[in-house]
Amino acid sequence: MKVYKNEKRKDYLKEHSIAHLFSFPIEEFIEVHEYQRDEWIIQEGTRPDFLFFVIEGKAKIYVTHHNGKVSLINFINANDYIGEMELLHEVYYTKGIQTSTKTICFAIPLHRCRTQLLEDVTFLRELTKFLSVKATQMAAKYSQSLAFPLENRLADFILQTADEGFYKEKHVTVCDFLGVSYRHLLHVLAQFCDKGYLQKEGRHYRIQQYQPLYELAGVLRNK
């Protein structure tokens, strides 16, 4: 992890100003952190000292279970908060956050700003919206994971992550995210190929037929 200083820091603060998300002058407190690919921004089980706001990059939230299974709870993108749970709760089991690309965050030191943050209307209103979206997403994922087989959830995931007609996600990551075994993921992908929805090209999959994938994904939506 690198901490940007002086000019580089100032440039980032100016270029990606988040002053409008607060009603007090926050900039002076902000540190600008750069994490490289696959670095851990927060270690699972360890309280962070900062509230982070992601400026550039992507990351993943992980939790490890007693039986050794790892769940990828969600993806984090630009303009997401990290560490807000620890700001709000004294006691909290901290999830691990790992970058999947180079990631730049604004880091707000909790020991200096906690009190002010918790009294700031502008900040709290934004955070409330952020959390409500998060809660809704998780509720949706939860109920879908119980109500539908992998076939449907995978179709949705493929459509959401496909890039120019190609699905290129890493199988291992997708297993953790959709909560299925590697074996079973490959099995369902192979079915999609058999049925002609996808065609494997090297290690990527070209989407051949969108319509049946749309139909499989469509049933996840609410009534």
Next chain:
Amino acid sequence: MKVYKNEKRKDYLKEHSIAHLFSFPIEEFIEVHEYQRDEWIIQEGTRPDFLFFVIEGKAKIYVTHHNGKVSLINFINANDYIGEMELLHEVYYTKGIQTSTKTICFAIPLHRCRTQLLEDVTFLRELTKFLSVKATQMAAKYSQSLAFPLENRLADFILQTADEGFYKEKHVTVCDFLGVSYRHLLHVLAQFCDKGYLQKEGRHYRIQQYQPLYELAGVLRNK
């Protein structure tokens, strides 16, 4: 649904004052609603006109999927908010809320209070905490549902809901909540009886051995 008026309303407002959750005088706006058992406080897919705060009673959040499956997303108890998503988001697919006992709520009319609520630090701070707990719970449930078989989740549920050593929940509700078929739920309950953890008495189950249930439930906790 009944709306309490005059003395009855005043009594409730005094007895269960929520003035401390707001920094402006909210009481004058509050309606006191009573819902009987099994009544719907909010219809799925229909925007509510109020933000509710539960004073007494219990309710359930339901969502219906395209394939006809119904998920019980969560339980609602005293001191929970209902309808906060609709306060925060113009566009939102509203979940259904059904009481499971007689339930009394304070109902805050959105059209009159929305603006003030969204500018109220005290309210927003409380709501933020409420939502963060909700988001965390859902994330936990989600990852657990994927990582563990029913055996573990049911053991946890039995221990959490048991009353004086007896488990008495309705099977149909539990199926929706744990996202499994009726048949399978009975199957696992029968296993617990075979193994001597539970003993069926009429339509209730007496907990015979806590230890193995604790162990099954324990692996849900994080590493």
Next chain:
DNA sequence: ACAAAAATATGAGATATCTCACATTTTGAG
């Protein structure tokens, strides 16, 4: 450039969970 680690791949058998069909019991509205 090379060895180790990670990711991909595949087969076969086991288990968790679902669907459907049907019987019985309990509950609630009128």
Next chain:
DNA sequence: CTCAAAATGTGAGATATCTCATATTTTTGT
């Protein structure tokens, strides 16, 4: 009280998903 609806209960076969063993390929650190 009565009847229909809801909840409970059981069997049997189907399917979704997991585990494990093992092989190949790709990526990564040094």
